[in-house]
Amino acid sequence: MTNVEVRPLAQSDVRSTFSCGQEDLDRFFHHYAAQNQFKLHLSVTFVVVVGQDILAFATVTAGSIERASLPPSRVKKRLPNYPLPVLRLARLGVDLRAQRLGVGKALLRHVLGLALDQRDKSGCVGVVTDAKTDAVAFYERLGFERLEGVREGLLMSEPEPMFLAIETIAAAAKR
Numbered sequence: 582m583t584n585v586e587v588r589p590l591a592q593s594d595v596r597s598t599f600s601c602g603q604e605d606l607d608r609f610f611h612h613y614a615a616q617n618q619f620k621l622h623l624s625v626t627f628v629v630v631v632g633q634d635i636l637a638f639a640t641v642t643a644g645s646i647e648r649a650s651l652p653p654s655r656v657k658k659r660l661p662n663y664p665l666p667v668l669r670l671a672r673l674g675v676d677l678r679a680q681r682l683g684v685g686k687a688l689l690r691h692v693l694g695l696a697l698d699q700r701d702k703s704g705c706v707g708v709v710t711d712a713k714t715d716a717v718a719f720y721e722r723l724g725f726e727r728l729e730g731v732r733e734g735l736l737m738s739e740p741e742p743m744f745l746a747i748e749t750i751a752a753a754a755k756r
């Protein structure tokens with residue numbers, strides 16, 4: 582695809598025509614993404630655009646995770662027992678017209694780059710997200726693991742907490 586750009590949401594972006602087919606995600610993007618970014622400073626939304634046309638959005642926010650929730654790893658043992666900084670991928674949606682063309686993967690790679698920036702500026706042990714059941718396989722393809730311990734008590738229809746360690750992101754970025 583030519584002239585595709587990933588950039589932060591702008592106040593002037595027309596969001597109302599976007600639809601990823603999931604009502605809650607569309608509602609968030611249409612009504613809350615801009616105010617959360619420009620007025621409340623809760624999150625930043627990145628968009629994939631071709632000209633004025635928005636193909637996808639990803640909303641990120643600062644978050645934290647307890648060490649006990651992390652999947653086993655060599656690094657985990659050395660981490661302290663208090664809330665650890667992560668980048669939270671709060672929402673991700675690709676417009677129905679652009680799904681299955683690699684747009685979601687490209688936007689997620691951009692988000693992983695943001696996690697590396699956060700690592701270097703304020704610390705970050707990885708990216709967490711709450712994956713919709715239908716999207717779990719999409720995240721697994723990109724290396725995310727399910728946070729089994731966090732899942733306890735959730736219903737099967739509820740989002741699946743998933744994690745990608747910063748070491749894995751850094752190793753993939755070097756390839």
Ligand SMILES: CC(C)(COP(=O)(O)OP(=O)(O)OC[C@H]1O[C@@H](n2cnc3c(N)ncnc32)[C@H](O)[C@@H]1OP(=O)(O)O)[C@@H](O)C(=O)NCCC(=O)NCCS
Pocket residue numbers: 601602603606672673674675676679680681682683684685686687711712713715716717718719722
């Ligand atoms: C899930 C979603 C973000 C994926 O984005 P996309 O642009 O359609 O996916 P891509 O084309 O980048 O696919 C990347 C890879 O994941 C695979 N994939 C995409 N969606 C998948 C799914 N639902 N299940 C399994 N694999 C999937 C693709 O086949 C592709 O595999 P490959 O790299 O081996 O070729 C998008 O379909 C979407 O917005 N869905 C509706 C909203 C949603 O569920 N958002 C996620 C909320 S947690």
